[in-house]
Amino acid sequence: MVVTLFNLENSRAFRVHWLACELDIPIQSRNYERMGGKKAVPEMAKDSGYKLGKSPCIQDGDIQVVESANCMLYLVERYGPESGFIPSPPNFAQRTKVIGWMDFAETIMTHALAIIYAQWFAEDQKEAVKNITEKASANVQKDLDEIESALESTGGPFVCGSQITAADLALAFSCEYVLSKEVGTKGHPTNWPKIHQWLRTLEARPAYQKALKEGPKYDFCFLKNEGKL
Numbered sequence: 001m002v003v004t005l006f007n008l009e010n011s012r013a014f015r016v017h018w019l020a021c022e023l024d025i026p027i028q029s030r031n032y033e034r035m036g037g038k039k040a041v042p043e044m045a046k047d048s049g050y051k052l053g054k055s056p057c058i059q060d061g062d063i064q065v066v067e068s069a070n071c072m073l074y075l076v077e078r079y080g081p082e083s084g085f086i087p088s089p090p091n092f093a094q095r096t097k098v099i100g101w102m103d104f105a106e107t108i109m110t111h112a113l114a115i116i117y118a119q120w121f122a123e124d125q126k127e128a129v130k131n132i133t134e135k136a137s138a139n140v141q142k143d144l145d146e147i148e149s150a151l152e153s154t155g156g157p158f159v160c161g162s163q164i165t166a167a168d169l170a171l172a173f174s175c176e177y178v179l180s181k182e183v184g185t186k187g188h189p190t191n192w193p194k195i196h197q198w199l200r201t202l203e204a205r206p207a208y209q210k211a212l213k214e215g216p217k218y219d220f221c222f223l224k225n226e227g228k229l
């Protein structure tokens with residue numbers, strides 16, 4: 001059976017597609033565009049049956065899975081429990097680290113959204129946008145500092161140490177987004193050197209590149225933007 005991924009351009013769905021490629025799960029990527037770079041085209045909600053119209057959403061037989069972290073957990077538990085991408089119990093020490101970072105990517109690290117929403121929805125209120133951007137940028141930068149220091153303390157090359165995990169895939173999207181689009185990171189191109197190195201290591205993986213090739217438009221890949229892919 002082929003898993004279907006409702007895959008919106010430039011979105012968190014990239015995490016899920018990339019993980020499926022890492023685990024060699026046959027996946028059908030149904031690719032969708034955003035309207036004017038913002039909301040998803042309405043066909044995506046109609047096709048996926050997920051009324052909220054968000055991506056990622058996967059359909060596996062009669063099972064629908066939403067939320068990127070949940071989709072990742074589902075794929076690992078169902079198709080790659082021994083893969084180490086999310087360590088299974090009783091390896092609680094590593095498991096909680098990995099899931100902790102996956103949660104971090106989708107909770108704390110969404111500080112950047114405050115900036116994006118201010119830009120999208122209050123574009124005529126320049127002073128307010130400037131204030132929100134300044135305040136939220138400090139938080140975006142602290143989030144990156146936290147990842148930078150994890151890469152330092154574990155010795156890398158991955159965020160939880162020597163083995164790649166779902167934590168890397170979840171965090172990579174968040175980092176690629178804020179760094180490549182300069183959301184909250186403008187004026188700091190050389191900060192977070194370990195993150196920059198880690199992202200390029202991840203982007204060089206065959207599974208990352210397979211997802212890039214099969215999926216919809218994805219503008220946040222540094223190696224591609226630097227003409228190295």
Ligand SMILES: N[C@@H](CCC(=O)N[C@@H](CS)C(=O)NCC(=O)O)C(=O)O
Nearest residue numbers: 011012039040053054055056067068
């Ligand atoms: N917490 C959710 C967020 C899902 C989400 O907001 N997806 C965005 C793309 S990154 C989306 O589908 N936006 C399209 C829209 O709102 O029309 C997850 O991790 O999957």
